[in-house]
Amino acid sequence: MLNIALPKGRLGDQVYEMFSSIGYECAAIYEDNRKLVFENPENDVRYLLVKPSDVAIYVEYGAADVGVVGKDILLDAKPDVYELLDLNIGKCRLAVAGPEDYIEDRDQVLRVATKFVGVTKDYYSSLNREIEIIRLNGSIELAPILGLSDVIVDIVESGKTLRENHLKVISTIVPVSARFIANRSSYLFKSEAIADMLARLKEVLSRDADHAR
């Protein structure tokens, strides 16, 4: 049985659609309940519904064999897992954003609000820029509006949240998409099942790419 950590929410729905289309369906997942574990012994899969930011933790510790997680989280937390494939969904970018009229004062320590502490530290240290990080867990866009920070580092997808809060992208740090990851020992001990899943995922991606041409 392969244990798959599925991120709850919009990305998870897309991931499940992809997995079920290549033979890993588990119809019970559509049941309207609060269950977090769903299995289908017929095709040897068990889905674990977890918070998107926790997927890599479940996989790193082996509570799940494989999972799907945003590259943003991999870059930020650097979990010890195998990153096997870019699934080409959940596309967005990690960016620095600030008020529409923002002008940087390079003589001041920059106050950056974010939940991506690792990425933020790496990015600004590569620029040799001194910063103070204000760690928030959500609604990051509020911080510069209230003067809690100068800028934010956050996910930008459509740009709507920034626009509606009179913020703008100042610089893009890195493009982001969903990645298929595996636990290191599962990759050895369940190698056949994981290789089979990986091959089917690659096939569906190349089929989609052909259709897009």
Ligand code: PRP
């Ligand atoms: C994310 C991110 C932005 C928003 C960007 O928030 O933190 O707020 O999406 O999307 P957009 O560019 O399409 O507007 P999410 O909804 O995941 O909630 P969060 O505040 O908990 O991070």
